[in-house]
Amino acid sequence: MEDILPLLNKYDLPLPRYTSYPTVPYWDKSGFDKESWKKAVVETFKKENGELCVYVHLPFCENLCTFCACNKRITTNHRVEEPYLDTVLKEWEMYRAMLPSKPVIREIHLGGGTPTFFSPENLITLIKGITKDATVHPDHEFSVEVHPNFTREEHLAALASVGFNRISLGVQDFDPKVQYVINRVQSFEKTKEVVEWARKLGYNSVNVDLIYGLPLQTEASIDLTISKINDLKPDRIAFYSYAFVPWKSKAQRRYTKSDLPKANEKWKMYQLGKSLLTANGYKAIGMDHFALPNDKLFEAVNKGTMHRNFMGYTTTDSKLIIALGASSIGDAWNAFAQNEDKVEEYQEMVQRGELPVIHGHILNEEDVVIRRNILDLMCKGSTKISEKTFDTATLPIALQELSLLAADGLVKADKESITVTEKGSLFIRNISSILDARMRRKKSAGNVFSKSI
Ligand SMILES: C[S@@+](CC[C@H](N)C(=O)[O-])C[C@H]1O[C@@H](n2cnc3c(N)ncnc32)[C@H](O)[C@@H]1O
Ligand code: SF4
Structure with missing residues (x-):
């Protein structure tokens, strides 16, 4: 095998993941105002014949996984559920009032945090609230991100009853020493149970998130994790490179750089993962995804229609994403807007009738x-x-x-x-x-x- 080390040393630099361009740190925030954002939303809505995607950020988690770089709020107090959802639906009403006709919802994506922190009944209220004055596209994709430890069959049944057909399970790694250091002890059996519920309930695409480059992770961890994952045969696998950003995610300070695999070790982990997955029928897609040939993402690659946005790789090339909830980022193709990321301030802004956008960029x-x-x-x-x-x-x-x-x-x-x-x-x-x-x-x-x- 060619010695890749010199290339890794040369190119392992801090760089964006390009889920958007321009990337958030380079937005021209001074050239942005809410009126221009609203105008961009309405114009793109018209160009797209009323089709749009809705992303809802549900930030609560009961347990802090120390590797996590997502915007989340750790709490075991479930009284936060109703005020938060009430706010999200009010925010949706603000967008509905701007749109000149009934929207056609192509995708809904529930991300987090842990969307299944919310009760099954509350999740139904949320989705019914979003779809009540809208048309659901006949070929819609409704998807949810779940942490298997905090997911019950009732959650998946409730979401299936309102049209959910895709699910993404966070796994990261099955090696016990890695799970311990990232404070995320999650059994294979529990993960398998959630996959089985999803398939039984008719979810037609199951994704699993894995990460390489986690603290204390080795090639043996990757081998163990992927051999278990191959037994579950998810349709898609996101195999992310671990983002070590302790200046942003303070919990990552529980371990240090010396606990992390070096760039060449990380590269070997990726190569091992890739060869194990391809040997099992998966095809590498884009930057960090793998899919079975029957998956729509794989079809989209072949047709040249695959798209990438803040949610990662997608099959629908939608130009309008209305993003609801604290910290979420909306995209009108020629404009981006991000919401206030602190839950209380986000709620206060919406409750006083203000669109909770705090900054953005007009392309x-x-x-x-x-x-x-x-x-x-x-x-x-x-x-x-x-x-x-x-x-x-x-x-x-x-x-x-x-x-x-x-x-x-x-x-x-x-x-x-x-x-x-x-x-x-x-x-x-x-x-x-x-x-x-x-x-x-x-x-x-x-x-x-x-x-x-
Ligand atoms: C919102 S999170 C997870 C959903 C759910 N809360 C869970 O924990 O399973 C979505 C995904 O982002 C990825 N992620 C989070 N922090 C990361 C980091 N520092 N580096 C790379 N991927 C990360 C993980 O793979 C995770 O499953
Ligand atoms: S990985 Fe998921 S459950 Fe863990 S802290 Fe992040 S969002 Fe919450």
């Missing part, structure tokens, strides 16, 4: 071109460079940088196009960053991103 023409370029790289592995991709000052520098990546065998590139090679797929964040004009012009001070590998 200019160049941003939209680059957004498309980066999406193409992330979803299709190649993109056509247009005259708007690089300004005249940047073009020679970017071509020089691309030729260095080409010399390392990571891309094939010329003035017209960039194609990621198989070797380059692990370095997709580095390749995409060459196109990132906003980051190039204004390097943020200090750490903002996790390492790229």
